[in-house]
Amino acid sequence: MTGFGAVGARLYAWFNRHPEANRAVVDVAALRPGDHVLEVGCGPGVGLELAARVVGAERAAAVDPSETFVAMARKRVPGADVRVAGAEDVPFDHATFTAIYTLASMHHWSDRDAGLARLIAVLAPGGRLVLGERLLDKPGHGITPVQIDEVTARLAALGQTGVRTVERRVGRRTLAVIVSERPFQA
Template identity: 40%
Template sequence: MGRFSAPLATSFADFGLRGLGEDMSVLDVGCGPGMLTAELVRRLGDERVSAVDPQPSFIAAVQAAYPEVDAQVASAEDLPHETATFGATLAQLVVHFMADPARGVQEMKRVTVPGGRVSACVWAHADDSGPLSGFWRAVQRIDPGADDESGLTGSARGEIVALFEGAGLREVTEELLTVALEFATFEEWWLPFTEAVGPAGAYVARLGEDRRERLVTELRREYGEGPFSLQVAAWAATGRV
């Protein structure tokens, strides 16, 4: 998903930092290998950016790339920062992975200064416009009982807004962020699915050879041989503390 989340980071940073000054500190919650972290560093400088993720390997990657960033192993539900520390706290493609999204958003609010901004985004899986929507459409044509990602928290319009308003954030607004990506060939698009990463990769890994070949046939019908372009979307919400 990194090939989609890297360009998303630009739009999400525009959205989450809108109307805020450039002299603030910011926190990237659930930073992963650092897609959003990199964009925040580019805009604000290493010394103004902090990041957390529960996976030590991701934090190690961020520390290696940006030694001056305060990167720590921690979950969204238990942030290791003082109250009212950051001018903006952002979570890109993380809410649906939180064990307790309501608590995670409350923690994001706690560490943000009064008047600061809390923002989050999740791929619009429920609206059939996420990066994996075409993959799951093909899956369900041959395996109607397969679970897709449309039920993930935040993937439908209004769900992140409800979390934010439940946490007491003010002036909550929502926007659909779009990303376009070009693929020269079907194989370029397909290769990451064979590496058993994420729900889609795990599904492919469970298939026998015959069922995998059948899925590939369906996916070629869905996308063609290439080149092709995918325009995908994520729901984003932001609110003031």
């Protein structure tokens, strides 16, 4: 996925400020002190800030394909490791993170299967992968029940365990959060 331009990123950040959705995904991720956390598609850094409050900025990282969003997130959470990248090319070592989460990002990925495989590669054994999207009736900026089935089947095929979907009401919308764990032994 290509990143938003400077103007597009700032407009997107202004019109899509959903701290309650970020809180819901971070809550489902069950972050705790000691976790090493990655947010994929961090946007302006709202979720990253919430995660850093739990684990500390030095244990929080994020990626976004937009240089503007990366700059905004770095400013919002000094000390976090925030880089320009998409899900398919996350620039971190294998088995680095104990928790990885996304919010309203997966539907932008140019290659969902490659993105999921890459995230699982950087997820530590026993780590949690949490994918949050707005639940939709038809394809668009979110995820449909059919797409949830496709993602959960792909996660299972990639060896993830405990694959499940949690729904959370956020305002007038429903957030579908797909959760899975990387097993300690493959």
